[in-house]
Amino acid sequence: MSRPRDTTIDERALAATLELLEEVGFEATTMQAVSARADVHASALYRRWPSRVALVEDALSPTVAIASFEPTGDLTRDLRRFLRAYAATWGSPAARAAMPGLLAHYQSTGAVRSEEEWLPISARPQFLDILRAAPEGAVDPAVDPDDVFDVLLGAVMARSLVPTVVERDRPLERTLELVLRMLAPRPATAARTDRRPADADHA
Amino acid sequence: MSRPRDTTIDERALAATLELLEEVGFEATTMQAVSARADVHASALYRRWPSRVALVEDALSPTVAIASFEPTGDLTRDLRRFLRAYAATWGSPAARAAMPGLLAHYQSTGAVRSEEEWLPISARPQFLDILRAAPEGAVDPAVDPDDVFDVLLGAVMARSLVPTVVERDRPLERTLELVLRMLAPRPATAARTDRRPADADHA
Amino acid sequence: MSRPRDTTIDERALAATLELLEEVGFEATTMQAVSARADVHASALYRRWPSRVALVEDALSPTVAIASFEPTGDLTRDLRRFLRAYAATWGSPAARAAMPGLLAHYQSTGAVRSEEEWLPISARPQFLDILRAAPEGAVDPAVDPDDVFDVLLGAVMARSLVPTVVERDRPLERTLELVLRMLAPRPATAARTDRRPADADHA
Amino acid sequence: MSRPRDTTIDERALAATLELLEEVGFEATTMQAVSARADVHASALYRRWPSRVALVEDALSPTVAIASFEPTGDLTRDLRRFLRAYAATWGSPAARAAMPGLLAHYQSTGAVRSEEEWLPISARPQFLDILRAAPEGAVDPAVDPDDVFDVLLGAVMARSLVPTVVERDRPLERTLELVLRMLAPRPATAARTDRRPADADHA
DNA sequence: TGTTAACCGAGACGGTACGTCGGGTCTTCCG
DNA sequence: CGGAAGACCCGACGTACCGTCTCGGTTAACA
Numbered sequence: 001m002s003r004p005r006d007t008t009i010d011e012r013a014l015a016a017t018l019e020l021l022e023e024v025g026f027e028a029t030t031m032q033a034v035s036a037r038a039d040v041h042a043s044a045l046y047r048r049w050p051s052r053v054a055l056v057e058d059a060l061s062p063t064v065a066i067a068s069f070e071p072t073g074d075l076t077r078d079l080r081r082f083l084r085a086y087a088a089t090w091g092s093p094a095a096r097a098a099m100p101g102l103l104a105h106y107q108s109t110g111a112v113r114s115e116e117e118w119l120p121i122s123a124r125p126q127f128l129d130i131l132r133a134a135p136e137g138a139v140d141p142a143v144d145p146d147d148v149f150d151v152l153l154g155a156v157m158a159r160s161l162v163p164t165v166v167e168r169d170r171p172l173e174r175t176l177e178l179v180l181r182m183l184a185p186r187p188a189t190a191a192r193t194d195r196r197p198a199d200a201d202h203a
Numbered sequence: 204m205s206r207p208r209d210t211t212i213d214e215r216a217l218a219a220t221l222e223l224l225e226e227v228g229f230e231a232t233t234m235q236a237v238s239a240r241a242d243v244h245a246s247a248l249y250r251r252w253p254s255r256v257a258l259v260e261d262a263l264s265p266t267v268a269i270a271s272f273e274p275t276g277d278l279t280r281d282l283r284r285f286l287r288a289y290a291a292t293w294g295s296p297a298a299r300a301a302m303p304g305l306l307a308h309y310q311s312t313g314a315v316r317s318e319e320e321w322l323p324i325s326a327r328p329q330f331l332d333i334l335r336a337a338p339e340g341a342v343d344p345a346v347d348p349d350d351v352f353d354v355l356l357g358a359v360m361a362r363s364l365v366p367t368v369v370e371r372d373r374p375l376e377r378t379l380e381l382v383l384r385m386l387a388p389r390p391a392t393a394a395r396t397d398r399r400p401a402d403a404d405h406a
Numbered sequence: 407m408s409r410p411r412d413t414t415i416d417e418r419a420l421a422a423t424l425e426l427l428e429e430v431g432f433e434a435t436t437m438q439a440v441s442a443r444a445d446v447h448a449s450a451l452y453r454r455w456p457s458r459v460a461l462v463e464d465a466l467s468p469t470v471a472i473a474s475f476e477p478t479g480d481l482t483r484d485l486r487r488f489l490r491a492y493a494a495t496w497g498s499p500a501a502r503a504a505m506p507g508l509l510a511h512y513q514s515t516g517a518v519r520s521e522e523e524w525l526p527i528s529a530r531p532q533f534l535d536i537l538r539a540a541p542e543g544a545v546d547p548a549v550d551p552d553d554v555f556d557v558l559l560g561a562v563m564a565r566s567l568v569p570t571v572v573e574r575d576r577p578l579e580r581t582l583e584l585v586l587r588m589l590a591p592r593p594a595t596a597a598r599t600d601r602r603p604a605d606a607d608h609a
Numbered sequence: 610m611s612r613p614r615d616t617t618i619d620e621r622a623l624a625a626t627l628e629l630l631e632e633v634g635f636e637a638t639t640m641q642a643v644s645a646r647a648d649v650h651a652s653a654l655y656r657r658w659p660s661r662v663a664l665v666e667d668a669l670s671p672t673v674a675i676a677s678f679e680p681t682g683d684l685t686r687d688l689r690r691f692l693r694a695y696a697a698t699w700g701s702p703a704a705r706a707a708m709p710g711l712l713a714h715y716q717s718t719g720a721v722r723s724e725e726e727w728l729p730i731s732a733r734p735q736f737l738d739i740l741r742a743a744p745e746g747a748v749d750p751a752v753d754p755d756d757v758f759d760v761l762l763g764a765v766m767a768r769s770l771v772p773t774v775v776e777r778d779r780p781l782e783r784t785l786e787l788v789l790r791m792l793a794p795r796p797a798t799a800a801r802t803d804r805r806p807a808d809a810d811h812a
Numbered sequence: 813t814g815t816t817a818a819c820c821g822a823g824a825c826g827g828t829a830c831g832t833c834g835g836g837t838c839t840t841c842c843g
Numbered sequence: 844c845g846g847a848a849g850a851c852c853c854g855a856c857g858t859a860c861c862g863t864c865t866c867g868g869t870t871a872a873c874a
Contacts, residue, residue, distance in 0.1 A: 002818035003870045009820090025311030030860060041821050046862065097310050103303035103364050108228030124367075143384075147377045150368045154357030161306055162360070164327075165353045174350045181346075182384045205848035206839040212851090233829060244852055249831070408822035409865040415825090431717030436855055447826050452857070506716055509709035509770055514634030530773075549790075553783045556774045560763030563771070567712050570733075571759045580756045584791045587752075592793070618846090639834060650847050655836065 005048075012038040013045055017059035022093040026101030029056065053105050056098050064089050069126040071133035076180065078130045083156070083176055086123050090160040100161055124149050131183070140185040148182050155179075215241035216248060220262035225296040229304030232259065256308050259301050267292045272329040274336035279383065281333045286359070286379055289326050293363040303364055327352050334386070343388040351385050358382075418444035419451060423465035428499040432507030435462065459511050462504050470495045475532040477539035482586065484536045489562070489582055492529050496566040506567055530555050537589070546591040554588050561585075621647040622654055626668035631702040635710030638665065662714050665707050673698045678735040680742035685789065687739045692765075692785055695732050699769045709770055733758050740792070749794040757791050764788075 016038035020029040031052050035042040049055040066085050071078045089095060127149045131139050139145075155175050158165045219241035223232040234255050238245040252258040269288050274281045292298060330352045334342050342348075358378050361368045422444035426435040437458050441448040455461040472491050477484045495501060533555045537545050545551075561581050564571045625647035629638040640661050644651040658664040675694050680687045698704060736758045740748050748754070764784050767774045 002816075002872070003820080004872085005819065026307050027311045031862085032860070041823090042862090043822080043864090044820070047819085051862075052860090100303045100306035100310055104229050104307050106366060107300055107303055107364070108230045143381075144373075144377065146371065147373055147381060150361055150371065150373070151354060151358040151378065151381055153365060153368065154359070154361030155354040156357070157365070158353055158357030158360060161310075162356060163309060165356065168349065168353065170347075170350055170353070174347065175354065178346075178350060178354055178385045181387075181389070182381045184384075184389070186384070186387070204841050206841095206850040208850065234831085235829065245831090246833095246853080247851070250850080254831080255829090407867050409824045411824060432713055433717045437857085438855065448857095449827075450825070453824070457857080458855090503716055506709045506712035510635050510713050512772060513706050513709055513770070514636040549787075550779075550783065552777065553779055553787060556767055556777065556779070557760060557764040557784065557787055559771060559774065560765070560767030561760040562763070563767060564759055564763030567716070568762060568766070569715055571762065574755065574759065576753075576756060576759070580753065581760065584752075584756060584760055587791045587793075587795070588787045590790070590795070592790070640836085641834070650849085651835095652837090652848075653846065656846080659836090661835075 009038075009040050009044055010048060013040050013048070013055065014059045016040075017055055018063070018094045021056070021059070021097040025097050026056070029097075031055070053102065056102065060095060060098055060102075063092050063095055066123050066126060069129070071130045073133045073135065075130070075134040075138045075183075076176075078133065079179060080173075080176055082123075082126060082130055083152075083172055083179070086152075087156050087159060087172055089123075090156050096160045099157070123153075127152070137185060139183045142186075143183060148179065151182065152179055212241075212243050212247050213251065216243050216251070216258065217262045219243075220258055221266070221297045224259070224262070224300040228300050229259070232300075234258070256305065259305065263298060263301055263305075266295050266298055269326050269329055272332070274333045276336045276338065278333070278337040278341045278386075279379075281336065282382060283376075283379055285326075285329060285333055286355075286375055286382070289355075290359050290362060290375055292326075293359050299363045302360075326356075330355070340388060342386045345389075346386060351382065354385065355382055415444075415446050415450050416454065419446050419454070419461070420465045422446075423461055424469070424500045427462070427465070427503040431503050432462070435503075437461070459508065463508065466501060466504055466508075469498050469501055472529050472532055475535065477536045479539045479541065481536070481540040481544045481589075482582070484539065485585060486579075486582055488529075488532060488536055489558075489578055489585070492558075493562050493565060493578055495529075496562050502566050505563075529559075533558070543591060545589045548592075549589060554585065557588065558585055618647075618649050618653055619657060622649050622657070622664065623668045625649075626664055627672070627703045630665070630668070630706040634706050635665070638706075640664070662711065665711065669704060669707055669711075672701050672704055675732050675735055678738070680739045682742045682744065684739070684743040684747045684792075685785075687742065688788060689782075689785055691732075691735060691739055692761075692781055692788070695761075696765050696768060696781055696784075698732075699765050705769045708766070732762075736761070746794060748792045751795075752792060757788065760791065761788055 013034055016034050017029060020033055020037060024033070029052075031042055031045055034040070034055065035045060045055065049058060066089060069082065069085070090099065124146070128145055131145045152175075155178075159170075159172075159175070160166065216237055219237045220232060223236055223240060227236070232255075234245055234248055237243070237258065238248055248258065252261060269292060272285065272288070293302065327349070331348055334348045355378075358381075362373075362375075362378070363369065419440055422440045423435060426439055426443060430439070435458070437448055437451055440446070440461065441451055451461065455464060472495060475488065475491070496505065530552070534551055537551045558581075561584075565576075565578075565581070566572065622643055625643050626638060629642055629646060633642070638661075640651050640654055643649070643664065644654060654664060658667060675698060678691065678694070699708065733755070737754055740754045761784075764787075768779075768781075768784070769775065
């Protein structure tokens with residue numbers, strides 16, 4: 001009953017956004033810059049995305065999504081594939097440029113409303129699937145997979161966001177080894193000699 | 204030889220900056236907001252710090268610095284202390300608010316010129332000291348301590364920056380355990396038989 | 407094809423500018439003062455006028471323009487009317503306040519690009535029209551009307567700008583008489599015998 | 610008992626002021642610019658002159674002063690000499706640059722406190738002296754010399770300040786002729802046919 | 813075959829922060 | 844006590860973005 005949207009505008013805007021993120025960074029990826037680069041009027045942008053941040057999120061989401069992931073049961077192999085895919089997601093130039101900006105914005109604004117809005121979270125289920133598919137005994141049942149994922153997430157994030165880590169540019173294989181170490185069952189002889197404290201440790 | 208600076212201006216400005224970071228976040232911690240809150244003229248701010256970012260960095264640096272750290276030789280204990288101190292610096296409200304903003308800015312601007320300018324990095328030497336002080340055999344010589352620090356840095360960062368991780372709010376002790384697992388020597392039988400070649404895995 | 411300008415903004419801004427010129431003078435007629443007085447956002451001012459000077463010129467131009475002027479042929483009468491109109495434009499409080507400021511700015515900035523941009527000059531044609539309409543023999547053909555206008559312009563300017571002249575506050579009629587004297591044909595006997603050669607007198 | 614003033618500071622400051630007036634104009638002749646050019650600290654400037662305007666006035670005064678002037682009795686000659694001297698003072702690059710700025714400032718600030726502070730006024734007595742020295746009958750007694758001076762002052766001012774007049778760049782001799790015409794006695798036959806109005810002409 | 817609602821571009825609007833610059837005052841130490 | 848240095852407060856400058864809005868004109872889907 002009404003005029004349909006010109007879908008090429010969406011495409012051009014999203015493409016321009018990604019390009020600008022790579023070339024000039026998050027701060028300089030302004031609505032007017034996108035507007036100029038995509039040759040789309042700013043009002044058309046605001047008609048589609050309520051804010052600059054929403055546009056960036058939208059532009060980023062396909063980059064950041066991890067394609068469907070079918071675990072084979074070979075833990076090392078699966079984790080290697082997973083880690084590569086996940087690191088690729090964070091390591092893409094646009095994501096590198098945008099993530100800290102987005103994190104900053106989430107920090108400033110009461111943050112992510114729902115779990116679903118935190119985009120890269122989508123990788124957590126895949127990781128859990130991999131562990132579940134691993135052969136009996138390959139993963140220490142004493143370890144909480146979610147905790148490991150949190151560490152892994154941080155490791156991948158640091159690899160692409162923290163300057164000193166970025167510069168070291170270590171092979172992903174090193175990270176994989178450390179992840180395997182966290183998951184591996186410990187021999188019975190690895191006695192825990194350390195007395196645990198009363199353990200109100202996150203007060 | 205000339206009129207001395209009014210040092211209370213520095214103090215008031217830095218204090219106001221920290222307060223604002225906590226209360227309104229990085230983006231809203233503007234020069235004018237600091238100026239108003241600290242009752243300091245904006246020109247006095249620009250006389251001291253060339254930009255908003257410089258002011259925030261300066262305000263943050265004492266919070267973020269890890270005090271001198273003397274390893275005792277008890278690996279678990281030392282790491283627990285270290286982890287708590289390090290998490291505290293990243294977890295302080297001001298740091299949580301500011302870090303992603305700073306990372307975004309570094310990303311946008313070619314960024315950290317020298318290793319020294321990346322402030323939180325100062326924790327790396329302390330971590331290495333701890334490992335060095337640990338008893339023979341407590342740390343697997345096959346593991347690169349720097350790699351472990353990178354992961355640990357990411358884990359701490361994620362704990363304070365990534366919404367989903369922040370919300371899980373797991374005890375720091377869990378992270379400590381995972382760090383210990385990464386460092387622990389592995390029994391001879393645990394040799395990885397599926398070791399792939401040191402392929403070009405970060406192309 | 408786009409949102410139309412709110413013309414009341416122009417009106418309010420120009421009115422406020424004139425008021426401020428009268429009340430506080432040129433230097434104190436700042437963009438922010440106009441903005442506050444007219445209740446118009448500064449950005450709306452800059453959208454219309456590229457600078458403070460441009461705004462002042464615009465506010466002044468109607469005041470300074472001499473309405474269409476129809477010579478009657480009676481030289482004295484016409485000149486009296488003209489002189490009054492011209493003196494009125496320079497003598498208006500806003501013009502008095504603004505003119506030296508504008509002149510100073512022109513002086514500082516290479517200034518008036520084209521003849522047309524020098525606004526009060528518009529009176530020159532009217533003056534020449536009056537002389538042309540005067541009866542044969544009323545104006546000495548040996549006198550260059552443009553030269554007389556230059557002197558007249560200076561006289562009017564001095565009357566409104568130069569403190570000592572302003573204070574003397576002489577009737578305009580005195581100036582009129584002097585203008586008539588400059589224009590009047592001289593009797594043949596009044597030939598200047600001491601005429602020096604047309605030497606290079608403006609080196 | 611105290612350290613004597615460094616008199617070269619005065620000289621350097623005044624010289625720098627004149628240079629800057631010529632080169633960059635009144636607006637850009639700021640205290641800091643003078644300070645930098647003369648290599649004199651700004652506070653030393655404020656110690657000597659209460660304000661920027663005072664410094665400019667001081668720098669200008671020697672340029673603007675008309676040297677002692679001895680009338681010879683030859684009206685045309687004396688006036689020519691006078692006009693040249695007077696035009697030279699207004700026409701000097703520094704004066705041209707500064708005068709409108711000064712006028713603007715006087716306009717903004719309640720103006721010149723006393724007659725003496727209006728510097729170029731000093732030329733009025735010289736002009737009157739010239740007329741007084743002229744032979745009987747050379748100057749029409751019906752003309753008020755002060756009125757003529759006012760017009761002459763304006764003419765000279767316009768020659769150096771008003772862009773359109775500056776550009777015409779007419780020989781000073783033309784102005785001299787017009788001044789002589791204003792002063793010359795009118796033959797008895799030059800009947801004043803124009804009825805004067807009721808003459809409330811400067812209301 | 814009209815209607816009509818949503819699109820399109822253009823650009824104005826009120827806000828706010830930015831970083832720079834100038835003015836004129838004040839405070840210190842040094843000679 | 845003069846002088847150099849440089850702090851201080853104050854406020855204007857002009858630029859840039861933000862996100863909202865109001866236009867006139869266009870265009871498809873529905874009736």
